[in-house]
Amino acid sequence: MRIPTALALSLVLALPAAAETPDGPAVEAALSAAADTVATGYERVATSAEALVTATDALCAEPSGTALTRARDAFADAVLAWSRMEPIRFGPILSDNAAERMHFFPDRRGIGLRQVQAALAETDPAVTDPATLAGRSVALQGLGTAEYLLHGTEAGTLATPEGAFRCDFAAAVAARLAATGQEVADAWADPEGIARRFAHPAPDHADFQSVDDALRTLVGVFTNGMEGIHDGRVAPYLEDGADMTGPRGAAWTRSGLSGPAIKANLAGLRDLFEGARIESLNAGDHAPLWDEIAFEFDNLLALMGAFTADPPPPEAERRDLIGAVWLATGTLRDTFGGRMAPALGQSAAFSVTDGD
Numbered sequence: 225m226r227i228p229t230a231l232a233l234s235l236v237l238a239l240p241a242a243a244e245t246p247d248g249p250a251v252e253a254a255l256s257a258a259a260d261t262v263a264t265g266y267e268r269v270a271t272s273a274e275a276l277v278t279a280t281d282a283l284c285a286e287p288s289g290t291a292l293t294r295a296r297d298a299f300a301d302a303v304l305a306w307s308r309m310e311p312i313r314f315g316p317i318l319s320d321n322a323a324e325r326m327h328f329f330p331d332r333r334g335i336g337l338r339q340v341q342a343a344l345a346e347t348d349p350a351v352t353d354p355a356t357l358a359g360r361s362v363a364l365q366g367l368g369t370a371e372y373l374l375h376g377t378e379a380g381t382l383a384t385p386e387g388a389f390r391c392d393f394a395a396a397v398a399a400r401l402a403a404t405g406q407e408v409a410d411a412w413a414d415p416e417g418i419a420r421r422f423a424h425p426a427p428d429h430a431d432f433q434s435v436d437d438a439l440r441t442l443v444g445v446f447t448n449g450m451e452g453i454h455d456g457r458v459a460p461y462l463e464d465g466a467d468m469t470g471p472r473g474a475a476w477t478r479s480g481l482s483g484p485a486i487k488a489n490l491a492g493l494r495d496l497f498e499g500a501r502i503e504s505l506n507a508g509d510h511a512p513l514w515d516e517i518a519f520e521f522d523n524l525l526a527l528m529g530a531f532t533a534d535p536p537p538p539e540a541e542r543r544d545l546i547g548a549v550w551l552a553t554g555t556l557r558d559t560f561g562g563r564m565a566p567a568l569g570q571s572a573a574f575s576v577t578d579g580d
Contacts, residue, residue, distance in 0.1 A: 260419070260499065263419055269309055273406075283391055292382050344393070354403070357399075450557035
């Protein structure tokens with residue numbers, strides 16, 4: 225089937241009149257809880273990246289099949305930790321190309337792959353030193369590069385001494401991931417940083433000057449995050465001729481983590497919805513809406529659980545499941561922008577297709 229281009233929500237949604245912004249104490253509690261949830265998620269990213277450093281260092285020190293398996297397991301943990309946070313795009317992750325340094329995707333021109341392959345072919349010593357790698361292209365520093373090194377062509381050499389250069393490259397990438405992850409985690413943990421400004425907006429803040437600023441950002445996380453999952457992660461499975469085990473244009477096909485990563489994307493947004501205690505805001509007027517959103521999250525996670533089951537279901541069933549995910553993510557995206565936004569006193573949530 226042909227996937228239609230997503231339209232800006234501001235053009236396609238007929239929005240009801242905005243409700244009043246919820247009471248101050250409830251909003252402050254919700255924003256504080258949301259900040260805590262995000263901070264915890266980024267700490268998980270940093271911890272998993274550090275575990276990947278340990279595993280790759282051990283692999284390089286004593287290459288073996290067992291050590292390679294452990295490094296791949298640590299990589300999978302890092303991908304899933306990042307995937308839970310990937311849809312939550314605001315704050316420090318948008319500074320200094322941090323998101324791209326974690327995962328340069330989509331890479332429609334294959335820039336990252338060409339750079340990785342060139343570095344391997346030339347045995348470029350700069351990519352085996354985290355300090356010099358930091359000054360190179362962001363496409364060389366992230367999880368996409370780690371995936372190719374651990375799962376791509378000739379990755380099996382990592383289990384032998386012949387893979388020493390490739391392993392040193394992988395170790396440097398892991399170190400860069402750990403450094404970037406820790407930078408973002410530290411920024412969220414700073415008691416005077418982003419978490420405080422988000423939870424306690426004030427006119428003298430450069431980013432969150434009012435409660436409406438913070439609530440608009442929070443709604444935008446859900447709207448844009450779900451749109452990214454819908455268009456960027458689920459859509460490749462629905463293209464004509466797509467192989468359901470490795471769809472064209474999908475992330476994490478080499479490592480087999482495409483489906484689990486989508487499930488983690490959804491779990492991350494669900495964690496934020498629950499952690500932020502959204503149901504406490506305008507609960508009397510909008511309790512059915514909050515219940516509906518919670519149900520839809522549970523439904524999506526159940527669908528993805530069936531899609532990623534081991535052993536996998538037949539291809540026809542997988543296609544039906546991912547089609548249902550496609551419809552549900554689109555519906556939930558529109559619910560966030562068209563109903564959640566007004567319920568929180570916002571006229572609309574910006575869509576990632578709205579432009580600058």
